[in-house]
Amino acid sequence: xxxxxxxxxxxxxxxxxxxxxxxxxxxxxxxxxxxxxxxxxxxxxxxxxxxxxxxxxxxxxxxxxxxxxxxxxxxxxxxxxxxxxxxxxxxxxxxxxxxxxxxxxxxxxxxxxxxxxxxxxxxxxxxxxxxxxxxxxxxxxxxxxxxxxxxxxxxxxxxxxxxxxxxxxxxxxxxxxxxxxxxxxxxxxxxxxxxxxxxxxxxxxxxxxxxxxxxxxxxxxxxxxx
Numbered sequence: 154x155x156x157x158x159x160x161x162x163x164x165x166x167x168x169x170x171x172x173x174x175x176x177x178x179x180x181x182x183x184x185x186x187x188x189x190x191x192x193x194x195x196x197x198x199x200x201x202x203x204x205x206x207x208x209x210x211x212x213x214x215x216x217x218x219x220x221x222x223x224x225x226x227x228x229x230x231x232x233x234x235x236x237x238x239x240x241x242x243x244x245x246x247x248x249x250x251x252x253x254x255x256x257x258x259x260x261x262x263x264x265x266x267x268x269x270x271x272x273x274x275x276x277x278x279x280x281x282x283x284x285x286x287x288x289x290x291x292x293x294x295x296x297x298x299x300x301x302x303x304x305x306x307x308x309x310x311x312x313x314x315x316x317x318x319x320x321x322x323x324x325x326x327x328x329x330x331x332x333x334x335x336x337x338x339x340x341x342x343x344x345x346x347x348x349x350x351x352x353x354x355x356x357x358x359x360x361x362x363x364x365x366x367x368x369x370x371x372x373x374x375x376x377x378x379x
Contacts, residue, residue: 159346160284163364170249174245181245188202203239208235258297264370274303282308283312283342285322288311315327326357328353339359
């Protein structure tokens with residue numbers, strides 16, 4: 154059985170790392186606005202704060218901000234600038250994860266998550282991650298927690314992007330086509346958004362299981378029929 158997890162808000166309470174990455178990116182670029190002005194709160198993006206659409210609008214629609222970013226990166230194309238801003242935020246997010254004391258990082262893991270994953274693996278289940286966050290961020294977090302080797306694959310933004318560079322974010326069914334090329338069909342998808350994640354699971358032919366900040370993962374996996 155292939156059990157796939159969402160990352161942000163499911164495996165990890167990762168908002169703090171994304172926020173640090175964005176705040177440091179704003180400081181590095183020399184922008185004078187607050188994060189809440191550049192990337193206003195949107196419920197479905199509460200953990201990551203980002204999308205190319207939002208970055209182009211928040212960072213680049215203002216002539217002053219666009220000019221600052223353009224000079225910093227030596228670019229004028231808004232699409233390329235948005236990607237460069239994302240790359241900068243990515244590197245700063247990873248740095249914030251890796252420099253944190255491990256005892257603090259482990260506190261951001263879901264309750265009994267490590268025990269639950271080890272239990273699932275002991276029963277020969279495949280354990281994977283599909284997230285809209287970048288694979289490098291997810292992998293860095295798991296590496297820091299000593300969990301990276303437990304996962305059969307980690308597919309993030311990079312794998313949800315097609316050959317034309319278009320990102321097919323959840324709940325788009327694009328990932329179902331990716332899955333058909335592997336030996337890992339989605340049996341169960343575990344996520345924290347009972348709208349988008351549920352629709353994504355259904356689009357990929359999997360069963361959806363909902364978690365929140367108080368979920369005990371050992372209790373949750375008891376409901377997975379082997």
